[in-house]
Amino acid sequence: MSNDNLSATISALLEEKRHFDPPKDFQDKALVNDQSLYDLAAKDRLAFWEKMAEGLDWFQKWDKTLEWNPPFAKWFTGGKLNASYNCLDRHIKNGLRNKAAIIWEGEPGEQRTLTYWDMYREVNKFANCLKKLGVKKGDRVTFYMPMIPELAIGVLACARIGAPHSVVFGGFSPDALKDRIHDADSKVLITADGGYRRGNLLPLKHDADIALRECPGVETVIIVKRGDFPLHVKEGRDHWYHRLMQQAEPYCEPEPMDSEDLLYLLYTSGTTGKPKGIMHTTGGYMTGVLATTKYVFDMKPEDVFWCTADIGWVTGHSYIVYGPMANGATQIMYEGAPDWPDRDRFWEIVEKYGVSLFYTAPTAIRAFMKWGDQWPQKHDLSTLRLLGSVGEPINPEAWMWYHQVIGGGRCPIVDTWWQTETGAIMITPLPGVTSTTPGSATTPFPGVSADIFDEQGESVPVGGGYLVLKEPWPSMLRGIWGDPERFKEQYWNKYENIYFAGDGAKRDEDGYFWVLGRVDDVINVSGHRISTMEVESALVDHPSVAESAVIGINHELKGQAVAAFVTIKDGYEMGGALEKTLKDHVTQKIGPIAKPEKIIFSADLPKTRSGKIMRRLLRDIAEGRALGDTTTLADASVVQRLQRRYEEEVGA
Ligand code: WT7
Numbered sequence: 001m002s003n004d005n006l007s008a009t010i011s012a013l014l015e016e017k018r019h020f021d022p023p024k025d026f027q028d029k030a031l032v033n034d035q036s037l038y039d040l041a042a043k044d045r046l047a048f049w050e051k052m053a054e055g056l057d058w059f060q061k062w063d064k065t066l067e068w069n070p071p072f073a074k075w076f077t078g079g080k081l082n083a084s085y086n087c088l089d090r091h092i093k094n095g096l097r098n099k100a101a102i103i104w105e106g107e108p109g110e111q112r113t114l115t116y117w118d119m120y121r122e123v124n125k126f127a128n129c130l131k132k133l134g135v136k137k138g139d140r141v142t143f144y145m146p147m148i149p150e151l152a153i154g155v156l157a158c159a160r161i162g163a164p165h166s167v168v169f170g171g172f173s174p175d176a177l178k179d180r181i182h183d184a185d186s187k188v189l190i191t192a193d194g195g196y197r198r199g200n201l202l203p204l205k206h207d208a209d210i211a212l213r214e215c216p217g218v219e220t221v222i223i224v225k226r227g228d229f230p231l232h233v234k235e236g237r238d239h240w241y242h243r244l245m246q247q248a249e250p251y252c253e254p255e256p257m258d259s260e261d262l263l264y265l266l267y268t269s270g271t272t273g274k275p276k277g278i279m280h281t282t283g284g285y286m287t288g289v290l291a292t293t294k295y296v297f298d299m300k301p302e303d304v305f306w307c308t309a310d311i312g313w314v315t316g317h318s319y320i321v322y323g324p325m326a327n328g329a330t331q332i333m334y335e336g337a338p339d340w341p342d343r344d345r346f347w348e349i350v351e352k353y354g355v356s357l358f359y360t361a362p363t364a365i366r367a368f369m370k371w372g373d374q375w376p377q378k379h380d381l382s383t384l385r386l387l388g389s390v391g392e393p394i395n396p397e398a399w400m401w402y403h404q405v406i407g408g409g410r411c412p413i414v415d416t417w418w419q420t421e422t423g424a425i426m427i428t429p430l431p432g433v434t435s436t437t438p439g440s441a442t443t444p445f446p447g448v449s450a451d452i453f454d455e456q457g458e459s460v461p462v463g464g465g466y467l468v469l470k471e472p473w474p475s476m477l478r479g480i481w482g483d484p485e486r487f488k489e490q491y492w493n494k495y496e497n498i499y500f501a502g503d504g505a506k507r508d509e510d511g512y513f514w515v516l517g518r519v520d521d522v523i524n525v526s527g528h529r530i531s532t533m534e535v536e537s538a539l540v541d542h543p544s545v546a547e548s549a550v551i552g553i554n555h556e557l558k559g560q561a562v563a564a565f566v567t568i569k570d571g572y573e574m575g576g577a578l579e580k581t582l583k584d585h586v587t588q589k590i591g592p593i594a595k596p597e598k599i600i601f602s603a604d605l606p607k608t609r610s611g612k613i614m615r616r617l618l619r620d621i622a623e624g625r626a627l628g629d630t631t632t633l634a635d636a637s638v639v640q641r642l643q644r645r646y647e648e649e650v651g652a
Helices: 003-014 024-029 036-043 045-053 083-093 116-132 149-161 174-184 204-212 241-246 283-296 314-326 345-353 362-371 396-406 484-492 532-540 576-589 615-622 637-650
Strands: 064-069 072-077 100-105 111-115 141-144 165-167 188-192 195-197 200-202 220-224 238-240 262-268 276-281 304-307 330-334 357-360 386-390 413-416 450-453 463-469 499-507 513-518 522-525 528-531 545-555 559-568 598-601
Touching (some): 045 064, 083 116, 083 149, 100 116, 116 241, 149 262, 149 314, 304 314, 362 396, 450 499, 463 513, 513 522, 522 545, 528 532, 532 545, 532 559, 532 576, 615 637
Parallel strands (some): 141 188, 386 413, 559 598
Antiparallel strands (some): 100 111, 262 276, 522 528, 545 559
């Protein structure tokens, strides 16, 4: 977000004064309804996190809570545990054997319920299949799957044997999958014949095969049969999941992992063209997701939790797989789109299964709002008792609509700020304690030392600045896979030994945080991170493109959308046909989420005398603002021509 934009947002938000106290009956029954957790953490941060870690089952207790050699942290060293044991075995032993773990609904309407015992059996068997195929502790296993229970089973099976997983969102293109397989150097890929989305088939195995042509290192592919989708099976390399499972032994000893052993890699976009493999380890990560799931969602044994994210994103890792399952929760998993076959699919699911805790993204809420109140009103949503939001700032109008129309005015809303890198929720209300204000994620979770710094690294008591985390926290990323230098440079360079999140934020008089959006070259499309550089490299990869500059523009539903300014080579013709070709090209290189909303052709791009593209001016043009400082521009006429072109094309 540009600075002008930031200050406009700040002043608009300053006017937001509505407060919603926790409803009395909610508060009375809440797991936390006083300051005790905050007090404990304020008094002794490490003691607080130790207490949270005690909520896990450890094979061997840790010796040291924290070893901090900035920017490298180690938590609970000497401790040994297994994430799958914590999500399964301990519940089986504690009377939850027959409790529903995952109630799954396929987009076409099938329903499957897997109890903790079922999950335990499947995970054990699949862990044995992986072992039999030669997967060992430390080997990276890539997943490219639809939202089916086998994805959760597969991930937990990897955790059981100590093989870090790398889940690639099923909506990514073969090219994106290939890059991630290469970077992680995976020898095993787990995929499915396909999945359903809006009534269409996602031909995952077919797409995986395209990626695999350039992944000679992949020796084993396991295919889950989701439907009856046509596919090619390569003898020797490809195996059907159900065939393997038929012969699998029922029990697999969980690998005792060191607290700091790698649990998984998850790729996310940064400021360069190359996605980064964020590393999460075992003890600290499990502590963070266990504690936040329980206290942020006020999760009780009788709750039915539904996080609508895909397991391909961190939200699904932390709040479908590890957090809820470590807490022994019953949860809903849904495969498909919210508007299939109709726009009330989510509300139908809430009613059908009696969902009580519902966690979704602002982009979805804005779409529901636009579709109209009649869709939720067709259903009985009275089982809901808490609502959550994640992925981007929620605009106060959407917050109010969510509160009234979905929550019936009785459900607290937890607006949770966090990142792939933070592993778990960092800034959030505690629903039985915090008075909420639409648009603000309120205050840091106990034990999290968030602050707002100015350019010089001074804390800003009231006002805007950069969002930082001053002390290490258990679920923090441990690095970027294969690139420790980039890890230091990306997060620890702006301020000494302080984590810089890449977001702008402001703090109001009540000490509440208002996260405003990214301040780097990352845009947030529908709650998903896209790097402008990644889209630029996809564009210049096309033979017609000479140069491109990508920016984020405001979008009613998506929050932000991708706009690309493009100069083309001689011999190509600008216009609708090329625009479509280029949009398709980006979709093919990265995936539909990165597809530009607009492509603006132009003879030149505004540059400094040293040749750096001035994206700030492009944002001014795209948002129809007066141009900021143009004195460093090499050729001032370029922006005027561009402004005219933009108006012609977009009607800005
Ligand atoms: C970026 C992280 C965390 C899971 C989903 C996205 C933005 C996230 C909020 C929120 C304002 C938010 C930030 C952050 N963001 N939640 N509640 N309010 N902004 O994970 O892809 O790692 O993206 O999403 O800009 O840096 P991610």
